[in-house]
Amino acid sequence: MPNLxxxxxxxxxxxxxxGDDRLIGEFYNYAFLIARSVVFRECxxxxxxxxxxxxxxxxxxxxxxVKKENFKLTSQLTTFLIGICKNQAREKVRLLNRQxxxxxxxxxxxxxxxxNKFVDRYENxxxxxxxxxxxxxxxxxxxxxxCYALLDLSFRSxxxxxxxAQKLNRGIDVVKTQKxxxxxxxxxxxxxxxxxx
Amino acid sequence: xxxxxxxxxxxxxxxxxxxxxxxxxxxxxxPQQSENDLTRSTGAELxxxxxxxxxxxxxxxxxxxxxxxxxQMRALLERNNLEAVYEEISRIQxxxxxKVYSQYEEDGASADHQRLVDDQNESYRFLADxxxxxxxxxxxxxxxxxxxxxxxxxxxxxxxxxxxxxxxTFTGKTGILHSLVKYAPWLAAACVxxxxxxxxxxxxxEIYQQFLTSSTNAAVFxxxxxxxxxxxxxxxxxxxxxxxxxxxxxxxSRLERAQLEEALVLFEDKRYGLVVSIMDSLQISARRxxxxxxxxxxxxxxxxxxxxxAEEFKQIVATKATNDEARFYxxxxxxxxxxxxxxxxxxxxxxxxxxxxxxxxxxxxxxLRWF
Numbered sequence: 001m002p003n004l005x006x007x008x009x010x011x012x013x014x015x016x017x018x019g020d021d022r023l024i025g026e027f028y029n030y031a032f033l034i035a036r037s038v039v040f041r042e043c044x045x046x047x048x049x050x051x052x053x054x055x056x057x058x059x060x061x062x063x064x065x066v067k068k069e070n071f072k073l074t075s076q077l078t079t080f081l082i083g084i085c086k087n088q089a090r091e092k093v094r095l096l097n098r099q100x101x102x103x104x105x106x107x108x109x110x111x112x113x114x115x116n117k118f119v120d121r122y123e124n125x126x127x128x129x130x131x132x133x134x135x136x137x138x139x140x141x142x143x144x145x146x147c148y149a150l151l152d153l154s155f156r157s158x159x160x161x162x163x164x165a166q167k168l169n170r171g172i173d174v175v176k177t178q179k180x181x182x183x184x185x186x187x188x189x190x191x192x193x194x195x196x197x
Numbered sequence: 198x199x200x201x202x203x204x205x206x207x208x209x210x211x212x213x214x215x216x217x218x219x220x221x222x223x224x225x226x227x228p229q230q231s232e233n234d235l236t237r238s239t240g241a242e243l244x245x246x247x248x249x250x251x252x253x254x255x256x257x258x259x260x261x262x263x264x265x266x267x268x269q270m271r272a273l274l275e276r277n278n279l280e281a282v283y284e285e286i287s288r289i290q291x292x293x294x295x296k297v298y299s300q301y302e303e304d305g306a307s308a309d310h311q312r313l314v315d316d317q318n319e320s321y322r323f324l325a326d327x328x329x330x331x332x333x334x335x336x337x338x339x340x341x342x343x344x345x346x347x348x349x350x351x352x353x354x355x356x357x358x359x360x361x362x363x364x365x366t367f368t369g370k371t372g373i374l375h376s377l378v379k380y381a382p383w384l385a386a387a388c389v390x391x392x393x394x395x396x397x398x399x400x401x402x403e404i405y406q407q408f409l410t411s412s413t414n415a416a417v418f419x420x421x422x423x424x425x426x427x428x429x430x431x432x433x434x435x436x437x438x439x440x441x442x443x444x445x446x447x448x449x450s451r452l453e454r455a456q457l458e459e460a461l462v463l464f465e466d467k468r469y470g471l472v473v474s475i476m477d478s479l480q481i482s483a484r485r486x487x488x489x490x491x492x493x494x495x496x497x498x499x500x501x502x503x504x505x506x507a508e509e510f511k512q513i514v515a516t517k518a519t520n521d522e523a524r525f526y527x528x529x530x531x532x533x534x535x536x537x538x539x540x541x542x543x544x545x546x547x548x549x550x551x552x553x554x555x556x557x558x559x560x561x562x563x564x565l566r567w568f
Contacts, residue, residue, distance in 0.1 A: 021349065028353040029360060052354065060350045067346075118339035125333055133337045155338035187330060 005030060009077040016066045028059060031078050035085045043089035054092055058084040068158055129190075136189045140182075147182035154179060398566040405533040408561055409498055409526075448486060453479055457489060464492050469499035483512040491523060498526060503533045521547055525554045528561070537565060 006026060015023035035055055039045055045054075062081045065071055073080065122130070141148040153159045153167065161179070165172040273281045377384075399407070449457065460475040476486075476493040483490060494509035507530035513523040524543045531540035544565075547558035 021352070024349070025353045025356050028350075029357045032357060056350050056354055059353070060346055063346050063350065118336040119343070121332060121336040122340040125336060129333065130337065133334055134341075137334075137337065151334065152338065155335040156342050183331060183334065186334065 005078065009073060012077055013066055013071075013073065016063060017069075024063075027077070031081050034078060035082045038082050039085050039089045043086055044093050045089050050092065051089070054088045055085060058088045061088075069163065070158075132190045132193055133186075136186055136193065139189065140186060144182075144185065147178075147185060150175070150178055150182055151186075392567075395566050397564075399564045400566065401532045401535055401537070404561060404564055405503075405529050408529055408557065411557075449479070457486070460489070461492065464496060467499070469496040472496040473500055473502075483509075483516055487513070487516065491520075494523075495526060498530065503530045506530055507534070521552050521554045525558065528558075532561075532565070537568075541565070 007023065012023060012027045014020075015027070032055060035058075036048075036051055039051060039054070045051060058081065062084050066077075075083075137148065137151075140151075150164065150168075153164050154161075159167065161172050161175050164179075165175045168175065170178075456475055456479060460472045463469075463471045463475070472492065473496045476489055476496070479486065479489075481489045481493050490509050490513055494506040494513070497503070497506035497509070507527060510523045510527035510530060513520055514527060517523070524547055528540040528543040528547075531537070531543070541562065544558045544562050547554045548562060
């Protein structure tokens with residue numbers, strides 16, 4: 001069967017990591033119909049609206065996984081996405097069947113999300129603290145771009161100190177010190193704000 | 198204001214004023230800086246509160262009245278032992294702070310202060326754990342990322358739905374294929390035109406004329422027929438290869454043989470019309486002078502009577518299975534008659550075996566139109 005995927009898998013992975021929305025959108029559209037036909041054929045689902053929800057949810061998980069630098073692709077990118085879709089669809093069908101039996105409503109399992117452990121932490125975070133951290137991070141973004149970039153690489157993109165050192169062309173010890181210092185600045189800024197706002 | 202001048206102000210305050218009114222007047226006469234220093238010396242500011250001016254003044258008065266009540270202080274002041282006065286004042290200040298605080302508490306001022314202290318303690322507790330703080334910051338980053346990705350995925354879905362209502366656009370390999378699809382009717386039309394035109398193939402008439410002219414080689418022809426033309430040497434020339442054929446010398450008279458020889462010479466001179474008329478007058482056929490049937494049929498082809506020529510070639514082919522020349526010319530006759538399938542059968546047979554017509558047959562097959 002000829003491969004009609006407009007671009008190569010590597011190109012899409014790069015697009016996801018670099019944030020090229022045009023290419024990501026293209027892949028989203030390309031994989032949509034394939035995933036739809038597979039899910040409808042193999043997972044006992046035949047509702048378009050339900051599939052759209054599943055596809056979005058799966059794409060979100062797929063996106064989070066691919067974005068990680070240590071992500072290793074062992075199949076085609078489409079196959080990987082469709083695999084997530086199938087799991088989600090089967091889980092959905094299972095829950096729908098159970099709901100029919102028990103009348104209970106349950107959320108879908110969240111097995112693929114790389115954010116899981118942080119979602120709970122964020123939910124349980126003190127509202128005031130949450131707000132302060134967010135505000136001070138926004139300020140840091142404007143006033144101390146380097147610091148913010150370093151924390152961003154570390155916490156958002158999940159780079160290790162070693163990887164950050166390579167990316168920024170600095171020593172690993174320098175990165176560690178800078179990270180610690182930046183966290184210190186953030187902490188101090190939050191402390192001042194706590195006392196004087 | 199130096200400590201010395203501060204003390205001198207205090208001294209003046211104590212020694213030169215008498216009663217609250219005078220002291221208030223004294224304070225109001227002081228320059229702003231001095232007033233501030235005097236105020237600071239009471240420790241009110243250090244207590245972290247701000248009070249209205251009148252209240253502050255009352256507290257100042259209360260404070261300075263304390264040393265006035267002390268005989269020791271008065272004596273020190275009178276002796277102008279300012280260092281000792283300062284120490285005494287510091288000692289009294291220490292005690293005074295407690296009184297100020299207790300008074301603030303009564304006024305409700307210390308509740309604010311306490312809140313401030315409590316907030317500070319809370320802040321320290323809030324940020325105390327390094328690891329927790331780092332995880333919290335990471336959780337905030339992750340949450341921002343999460344929201345961002347969800348928004349983007351939602352955006353992709355909206356774009357997809359929008360694209361469904363708009364003409365489809367493709368990029369990459371699909372784009373190229375899709376752009377080709379637009380030209381598909383034109384491409385198809387061009388292909389059909391090429392197939393109909395068949396630029397590398399020739400028409401029936403063209404092939405017929407070309408190969409008839411080039412193949413009628415007298416030398417080739419004569420190689421096969423010298424014996425038949427030449428008079429019999431020692432024994433009669435038996436027509437062994439044609440069934441039921443009688444020997445030429447018994448079929449034809451001497452005159453007729455001479456006529457046949459003339460016809461062959463005329464054939465070499467490509468005067469095909471005369472050849473046909475001579476041979477027809479001699480009633481050449483498969484049963485009578487079969488050897489002369491081939492030149493006769495070829496001569497007929499040259500004179501434009503390919504239908505009759507084809508019949509004669511068929512007779513030769515039927516009686517002499519290995520006659521390649523007759524087969525080749527018969528195929529040309531079929532081509533002329535637009536019966537290409539039948540022509541192809543003979544041409545393929547000739548092309549499949551080695552012989553003088555193998556190459557020519559291949560060429561005719563190559564040039565023959567598909568339909």
